[in-house]
Amino acid sequence: MTFVFGLGQSLLVASLLLAVLLGLSVTLVARTWRSGRSSFTDRLRIGVAVLRYDGWLELHGVGRWRRRDLREELRANLDDAAERVGTAQAVAALGPLRRMAAEAASGTETGPRWSTGAVAASGVLIVGFLAELIAIIGWTGAAEASGVGRVQGGLPLFPGSLATWEQSGQGFSIALEPGWLVIAAVAIAFVLGSRPWLIASRREHRARRIE
Amino acid sequence: MPEHDPQMLKGALGLLLLQLVSAQEDYGYSIVVRLQEHGFSELSEGTVYPALTRLESQGLLEARLVRSTSGPARKYYRPTAAGHTELERATRMWFHLVATVAEIVPPPRNPADPPSGHPATPLPEIPERTSR
Numbered sequence: 001m002t003f004v005f006g007l008g009q010s011l012l013v014a015s016l017l018l019a020v021l022l023g024l025s026v027t028l029v030a031r032t033w034r035s036g037r038s039s040f041t042d043r044l045r046i047g048v049a050v051l052r053y054d055g056w057l058e059l060h061g062v063g064r065w066r067r068r069d070l071r072e073e074l075r076a077n078l079d080d081a082a083e084r085v086g087t088a089q090a091v092a093a094l095g096p097l098r099r100m101a102a103e104a105a106s107g108t109e110t111g112p113r114w115s116t117g118a119v120a121a122s123g124v125l126i127v128g129f130l131a132e133l134i135a136i137i138g139w140t141g142a143a144e145a146s147g148v149g150r151v152q153g154g155l156p157l158f159p160g161s162l163a164t165w166e167q168s169g170q171g172f173s174i175a176l177e178p179g180w181l182v183i184a185a186v187a188i189a190f191v192l193g194s195r196p197w198l199i200a201s202r203r204e205h206r207a208r209r210i211e
Numbered sequence: 212m213p214e215h216d217p218q219m220l221k222g223a224l225g226l227l228l229l230q231l232v233s234a235q236e237d238y239g240y241s242i243v244v245r246l247q248e249h250g251f252s253e254l255s256e257g258t259v260y261p262a263l264t265r266l267e268s269q270g271l272l273e274a275r276l277v278r279s280t281s282g283p284a285r286k287y288y289r290p291t292a293a294g295h296t297e298l299e300r301a302t303r304m305w306f307h308l309v310a311t312v313a314e315i316v317p318p319p320r321n322p323a324d325p326p327s328g329h330p331a332t333p334l335p336e337i338p339e340r341t342s343r
Contacts, residue, residue: 069286070264072283072284072286073239073260073286074260075282075283076238076239076240076279076282076283076284076285076286077238077239077240077256077260077285079282079283080238080240080241080279080282080285081240081243081256084240084244090256093255093256093257094255094256094257094260095255095256095257095258096257097257099257100257100260100261101261103258103261103262103264103265104260104261104264104265106261106265
């Protein structure tokens with residue numbers, strides 16, 4: 001009974017937190033603190049379009065400050081268009097935001113995509129962690145069956161990893177060092193995702209502009 | 212009014228934008244409206260805004276923010292010195308192309324006129340553009 005009550009409380013707190021986060025996000029996207037003639041729904045619609053545009057620009061490697069400029073410009077243009085033809089039509093006139101961002105990015109200096117790299121690295125880390133978790137389940141069974149109080153060894157398929165199983169009282173404890181394979185995979189995913197070599201092309205682009 | 216060929220329009224878009232902001236410093240949506248008023252109804256915001264961004268990135272346009280009473284600050288564009296030079300070059304190239312094409316392709320026949328192997332109307336004179 002206590003467990004059910006506890007779960008209900010946790011769910012309530014989680015729902016409240018989620019609602020606050022959602023409300024905060026919607027407020028930020030719609031910029032409700034701004035005075036203007038457009039309605040809340042219109043501002044929200046424009047905010048969502050601007051956010052989506054920003055997301056595509058980010059994926060094309062457009063830098064943070066340049067993206068901020070492009071976001072503000074689009075917002076101002078959409079505000080103006082919405083006043084003239086209505087928000088729905090103003091947003092629809094942009095066409096596919098993905099294509100618009102690709103075209104805007106084609107002449108803009110692009111650089112490393114750190115956030116893409118971070119997402120790729122996180123994905124690999126999670127997959128690596130799950131794979132090691134599965135591997136350690138089998139390894140623990142073998143360690144327990146050995147009848148020794150403390151077993152230490154590497155996990156199969158994970159070179160450099162070090163697992164330690166120790167019997168303590170009624171139960172046992174496990175410690176794991178992930179090994180170089182997972183760390184290397186995470187690092188490679190980050191490098192491939194973020195493309196740090198684009199720093200050179202950004203410098204080249206700036207040099208060309210100065211000429 | 213018939214729609215314009217998208218490929219041809221794409222090639223001339225930079226020239227159109229440079230000319231418009233050269234005649235009058237302007238911001239994105241207003242440029243779209245001006246283009247549409249000139250008969251380019253197929254040129255939408257999704258085409259014009261990235262083209263302005265590209266011209267700015269190429270150093271042909273420069274921009275400044277102007278506060279607006281109705282909303283966020285507007286970004287007004289005007290050509291740079293390189294933009295003016297490019298406008299003159301592109302204008303010369305455009306009229307050269309039109310003149311060369313006109314030497315081969317006769318103007319379209321008026322449907323009311325009797326069929327003839329020769330052009331029904333004389334070729335239009337190509338205006339000369341003086342450089343600044």
